[in-house]
Amino acid sequence: MTRMEQYLDEHRGRFEEELCQLLRIPSISADPGCSQDIRRAAQWVADRLGRLGLAAEIIETSGHPLIYAESEPVEAAPTALVYGHYDVQPPDPLDRWISPPFEPQIRDGSIYARGATDDKGQMLTHILSVEAWRATQERLPLNLRFIIEGEEEVGSSALATFLDEHGDRLACDCVVISDGAQFGPGQPAITYGLRGIAYYELRLQGPRRDLHSGSFGGTVTNPANALTRMLAALSDAEGRIQIPGFYDDVVPLSGEERRRLAELPFDEDRFYRQLGVSGGMGEAGYTVLERRWARPTYDINGLTAGYQGDGAKTVIPASAAAKFSFRLVPHQDPEKISRGLEAFLRSLCPPGIQMELVVHHGSPATVVSLDSPYIQAAARAIEAAFGRPPVYTREGGSIPIVTAFHHKLKADTLLLGWGQDDDNAHAPNEKLCLADFHRGIRASARLWEELGRLGKDSRQASRPPAS
Amino acid sequence: MTRMEQYLDEHRGRFEEELCQLLRIPSISADPGCSQDIRRAAQWVADRLGRLGLAAEIIETSGHPLIYAESEPVEAAPTALVYGHYDVQPPDPLDRWISPPFEPQIRDGSIYARGATDDKGQMLTHILSVEAWRATQERLPLNLRFIIEGEEEVGSSALATFLDEHGDRLACDCVVISDGAQFGPGQPAITYGLRGIAYYELRLQGPRRDLHSGSFGGTVTNPANALTRMLAALSDAEGRIQIPGFYDDVVPLSGEERRRLAELPFDEDRFYRQLGVSGGMGEAGYTVLERRWARPTYDINGLTAGYQGDGAKTVIPASAAAKFSFRLVPHQDPEKISRGLEAFLRSLCPPGIQMELVVHHGSPATVVSLDSPYIQAAARAIEAAFGRPPVYTREGGSIPIVTAFHHKLKADTLLLGWGQDDDNAHAPNEKLCLADFHRGIRASARLWEELGRLGKDSRQASRPPAS
Numbered sequence: 041m042t043r044m045e046q047y048l049d050e051h052r053g054r055f056e057e058e059l060c061q062l063l064r065i066p067s068i069s070a071d072p073g074c075s076q077d078i079r080r081a082a083q084w085v086a087d088r089l090g091r092l093g094l095a096a097e098i099i100e101t102s103g104h105p106l107i108y109a110e111s112e113p114v115e116a117a118p119t120a121l122v123y124g125h126y127d128v129q130p131p132d133p134l135d136r137w138i139s140p141p142f143e144p145q146i147r148d149g150s151i152y153a154r155g156a157t158d159d160k161g162q163m164l165t166h167i168l169s170v171e172a173w174r175a176t177q178e179r180l181p182l183n184l185r186f187i188i189e190g191e192e193e194v195g196s197s198a199l200a201t202f203l204d205e206h207g208d209r210l211a212c213d214c215v216v217i218s219d220g221a222q223f224g225p226g227q228p229a230i231t232y233g234l235r236g237i238a239y240y241e242l243r244l245q246g247p248r249r250d251l252h253s254g255s256f257g258g259t260v261t262n263p264a265n266a267l268t269r270m271l272a273a274l275s276d277a278e279g280r281i282q283i284p285g286f287y288d289d290v291v292p293l294s295g296e297e298r299r300r301l302a303e304l305p306f307d308e309d310r311f312y313r314q315l316g317v318s319g320g321m322g323e324a325g326y327t328v329l330e331r332r333w334a335r336p337t338y339d340i341n342g343l344t345a346g347y348q349g350d351g352a353k354t355v356i357p358a359s360a361a362a363k364f365s366f367r368l369v370p371h372q373d374p375e376k377i378s379r380g381l382e383a384f385l386r387s388l389c390p391p392g393i394q395m396e397l398v399v400h401h402g403s404p405a406t407v408v409s410l411d412s413p414y415i416q417a418a419a420r421a422i423e424a425a426f427g428r429p430p431v432y433t434r435e436g437g438s439i440p441i442v443t444a445f446h447h448k449l450k451a452d453t454l455l456l457g458w459g460q461d462d463d464n465a466h467a468p469n470e471k472l473c474l475a476d477f478h479r480g481i482r483a484s485a486r487l488w489e490e491l492g493r494l495g496k497d498s499r500q501a502s503r504p505p506a507s
Numbered sequence: 508m509t510r511m512e513q514y515l516d517e518h519r520g521r522f523e524e525e526l527c528q529l530l531r532i533p534s535i536s537a538d539p540g541c542s543q544d545i546r547r548a549a550q551w552v553a554d555r556l557g558r559l560g561l562a563a564e565i566i567e568t569s570g571h572p573l574i575y576a577e578s579e580p581v582e583a584a585p586t587a588l589v590y591g592h593y594d595v596q597p598p599d600p601l602d603r604w605i606s607p608p609f610e611p612q613i614r615d616g617s618i619y620a621r622g623a624t625d626d627k628g629q630m631l632t633h634i635l636s637v638e639a640w641r642a643t644q645e646r647l648p649l650n651l652r653f654i655i656e657g658e659e660e661v662g663s664s665a666l667a668t669f670l671d672e673h674g675d676r677l678a679c680d681c682v683v684i685s686d687g688a689q690f691g692p693g694q695p696a697i698t699y700g701l702r703g704i705a706y707y708e709l710r711l712q713g714p715r716r717d718l719h720s721g722s723f724g725g726t727v728t729n730p731a732n733a734l735t736r737m738l739a740a741l742s743d744a745e746g747r748i749q750i751p752g753f754y755d756d757v758v759p760l761s762g763e764e765r766r767r768l769a770e771l772p773f774d775e776d777r778f779y780r781q782l783g784v785s786g787g788m789g790e791a792g793y794t795v796l797e798r799r800w801a802r803p804t805y806d807i808n809g810l811t812a813g814y815q816g817d818g819a820k821t822v823i824p825a826s827a828a829a830k831f832s833f834r835l836v837p838h839q840d841p842e843k844i845s846r847g848l849e850a851f852l853r854s855l856c857p858p859g860i861q862m863e864l865v866v867h868h869g870s871p872a873t874v875v876s877l878d879s880p881y882i883q884a885a886a887r888a889i890e891a892a893f894g895r896p897p898v899y900t901r902e903g904g905s906i907p908i909v910t911a912f913h914h915k916l917k918a919d920t921l922l923l924g925w926g927q928d929d930d931n932a933h934a935p936n937e938k939l940c941l942a943d944f945h946r947g948i949r950a951s952a953r954l955w956e957e958l959g960r961l962g963k964d965s966r967q968a969s970r971p972p973a974s
Contacts, residue, residue, distance in 0.1 A: 069818075070816065070817060070818035070819065070820065071816070071817070071818075072817065129820060130814070130816060130820060132814070132816070133717075136716070193820075194818050194819060195819070221722070235721060237721070237821070239819045239821070241819075246784060247782040247783055247784050248782065248783030248784075249603070249782075249783075249931060249934045249935060249936070250600075250933065250934040250935065251782070251933075251934060252904060252932050252933040252934070253804075253806040253808060253832060253834070253933075254702060254704070254834060254902070254903045254904025254905050255688070255799070255902070255903050255904050255928065255932070256782075256799070256903065257799075257804035257805075257806045257834050257903055258746065258789050258790070258798035258799050258802055258803075258804040258834070258903065259778070259787045259789055259795050259798055259799050260779075260782055260784060260787045260788075261784070261787055261788045262806050262807060264806075264807035264808075264809075264810050264829075265738075265742070265746075265805070265806065265807050267735070267810070268734070268735040268736075268738040268739045268807065268810075269735075269739045269744070271732075271735040271739075272735045272736045272738075272739035272740075273739075275732070277736070277857070279725065279732075311726070312727075312859070315714040315715065315716075315718070315723070315727055316714055316715030316716075317713060317714050317715075317727060317728070317859040317860075318858065318859060319858045319859050320726045320727045320728055320858065320859045321727075321728045321857055321858055321859060322725045322726055323725070328726050331725035331726055332722070332723070332724075332725050332726050335725055336725075337720075337724035337725040338724075338732070339720040339724045339729050339731075339732065339823055340729060340731035340732050340735065340812065340813065340824075340827075341720060341731075341813050341814055341819070341820055341821060341822050341823075341824070342731070342812060342813035342814040342815050342820065342822075342824070343731050343734070343735075343810045343811060343812040343813065343815075343827060344810060344811065344815040345807065345809060345810035346807065346808050346809035346810065346830070347597070347599070347808055347809040347830060348809050348810075348811040348830075349537065349538070349597060349599070350537060350538070350539065351536075351537035351538075351661050351867070352537065352661060352662070352706045352708075352808070352830060352832075352867040352868065353537065353596060353597060353660075353808055353809065353830070353933065354704070354706070354808060354832060354904075354905075354933060355808050355809075355933050355934070356806055356808075357807075357808070357809070360807075360810060362731075363813070363814060363815075363819060363820070365720060365819075365821060367720070367721060367724050367725070390744070390788055391785065391786045391787065391788055392779070392784040392785060392786050392787045392788060393784075400818070400819040401819065435721070435722070436721045436722050436723065436724055436725065437719060437721025437722050437821075438721050438821075461722065464716060465719050465722070466717065466718070466719040466720075466820065466821060466822050467716045467717035467718060467719070467822070467825075468716060468717065469716070
């Protein structure tokens with residue numbers, strides 16, 4: 041790997057410049073005003089893959105386009121499918137960004153921009169590693185496929201449809217995904233489990249117009265009051281969800297897994313201090329890591345009602361709305377959760393209020409077996425690039441499409457996050473440490489070698505149990 | 508009054524044009540961007556009063572300016588102080604207005620604009636009635652003073668200070684205020700009681716930045732979840748407020764007053780149907796009118812947290828905030844309420860959340876004795892102009908400065924609302940019926956005559972009991 045390492049060193053500056061190019065495109069999938077930028081980002085990725093000598097194409101969908109690319113066949117070698125996404129979260133609140141979200145800026149060894157860690161920077165490591173192979177080696181050591189989508193932040197529906205209809209084009213032995221965080225600075229990790237998600241919007245309509253709160257207070261049901269009461273009733277004080285049957289299908293944590301999680305170095309005080317809070321809260325009887333990775337949660341993601349400007353307005357708002365979501369664990373079913381939620385909310389809805397529950401998206405949780413030879417190959421690649429073996433973790437977040445890969449392709453998913461927990465994914469001042477970016481490229485290049493060595497036989501042995 | 512009636516008839520069109528002039532000025536007191544418009548509105552009112560031959564001046568304050576004007580002395584006649592306000596509520600939500608809020612439009616006999624009923628249109632009736640006296644009579648039959656403010660919608664603090672420091676300039680026998688509604692179309696009313704108000708903003712700060720709800724859900728306290736729990740805890744399901752001691756000082760409704768309120772024609776079904784709701788809710792054991800006029804309430808006026816745009820964002824917001832207010836009745840003390848509220852909220856505030864409670868404004872309730880000769884004079888004036896005697900009502904809203912007049916000037920307040928309940932005060936499509944506008948001018952002109960006949964002696968007999 042010496043020539044390759046030298047190549048990676050020599051091209052650091054240009055790799056960073058390429059990342060900046062992609063970060064400058066405001067490809068916000070949730071914003072209908074960004075459709076041209078979404079297309080520009082898709083084209084950028086397709087062009088970049090094409091320049092590697094891969095057969096790359098933009099696939100039109102009913103939503104944002106997909107990019108698919110594949111390398112020339114390599115006999116008797118396994119097939120890895122790289123997944124990533126070129127779309128990003130909305131950048132608001134804008135006034136909290138130190139530098140503008142779509143004008144990347146390097147400060148203290150990190151690059152700051154929306155999408156730096158989630159997922160443009162991490163996705164790019166697997167593209168640039170192929171460049172290094174092309175430049176320094178005779179041929180790729182395995183069959184590589186790329187599927188890059190533009191709707192990860194809004195539910196991946198186009199890719200899910202493609203997977204249903206053309207899943208054979210994505211057939212592979214393992215799926216490689218870098219869209220998460222290491223366990224901590226200097227401590228890489230392989231993530232073997234993800235929580236699922238069920239995301240909702242609750243809209244309450246009261247009187248047909250805003251009313252003067254003096255003239256009408258005490259007579260009509262105030263939708264904002266009703267909203268707080270209904271949302272508050274969804275959990276108890278420590279966050280345990282009160283929807284009847286919500287916990288029925290939850291797989292309890294095994295003693296073995298709890299022991300392994302407890303062995304991970306984790307400083308609770310430091311964790312809270314970094315977030316700027318004196319402490320937190322959560323389900324009694326579980327550690328912070330268990331609550332974070334392997335227990336369901338309920339979080340309100342947005343509230344809106346009435347007057348939100350400066351000063352005071354004495355109004356009973358005509359309507360009130362909330363966005364909120366549950367994180368799910370094996371084997372909770374989002375559709376069953378939706379049914380239970382709707383029935384529970386209807387039972388709580390007071391007279392004089394019309395209630396609408398919008399189901400935004402849902403995806404079950406997934407867990408991969410640690411016995412997988414692909415996971416072991418990834419561990420060797422990571423150790424070579426980061427100088428330290430990875431720890432094995434679960435992740436509180438959701439990558440809904442991972443669950444679909446897991447179930448449809450019967451392939452192991454390798455979740456190799458190059459980011460850090462404090463990268464501000466989904467928040468102002470998102471960043472990616474440049475040292476992690478370059479180590480990610482190195483680990484990716486090494487991963488192709490390790491996977492190539494496994495040959496074609498490994499897959500059958502590693503079929504994961506359904507989760 | 509024949510010449511005067513003729514004059515009022517002949518000048519209807521111009522009176523409406525003058526109202527339109529004033530309505531075109533967006534004098535939104537809560538909006539710091541409207542300071543120039545506030546000043547234009549104040550100047551308009553001062554000029555208008557000056558053209559009546561009154562000594563009119565603009566009084567600078569630390570906030571928005573006051574306008575003061577007085578007529579030449581009339582011996583052995585009482586003094587009436589006309590109060591009104593030239594400021595208006597913010598017009599949002601703007602997309603709900605049929606015609607723009609500051610471009611008055613006449614439709615179906617009503618004039619639509621922000622401020623039409625609250626309070627520019629009603630205030631103007633008392634100015635135009637003076638014009639009619641000047642044009643048709645030798646002299647005014649009483650001493651008139653005007654005090655017009657620009658901060659009614661944001662707490663009247665400049666006028667309260669003026670009243671403290673220069674209350675002698677406002678000395679009077681009665682205060683005349685038209686800033687409310689009749690009992691219904693064709694049924695005028697005199698309002699003898701107003702609820703008080705205590706208005707707050709609760710701000711909760713959690714983690715120092717927005718967090719990914721997958722990566723951090725279950726560990727940190729979500730400020731939006733905390734907000735819904737704390738706000739929900741402020742009342743029970745029927746709206747009874749749960750702050751310890753909140754009802755301690757509430758004066759119970761007397762049997763006599765409950766009997767009178769029950770005699771008022773009030774169609775509950777029609778009331779709710781007009782608001783577009785199937786029904787309402789409120790304290791058990793009280794009628795709708797009692798809950799509306801004479802019982803305390805709790806209403807959330809605004810909620811804001813996290814992501815409020817299209818689509819879904821999986822975020823734990825760093826902060827969450829609410830504006831909310833209580834309507835108060837005799838003898839609740841806003842400052843005592845604030846202390847009880849803050850202690851209660853602090854007891855509810857969960858770990859990991861920093862809480863700030865902002866007191867926006869507060870004012871106690873007030874009730875005037877129905878034995879007042881000024882109230883009886885107003886009743887005769889209203890009957891003459893509207894062709895029907897008024898009923899006696901209380902009002903759920905608050906005019907905090909009325910309480911200050913009541914306590915500082917020891918003068919009876921005559922609350923003579925010319926508007927209607929469906930005038931959309933504080934809401935989109937605010938309006939004033941033009942027939943009510945002209946009847947209001949007529950009643951005002953007649954009121955000056957009726958008050959003049961009382962002479963100077965009536966005041967001592969009518970001193971109201973402290974409320």
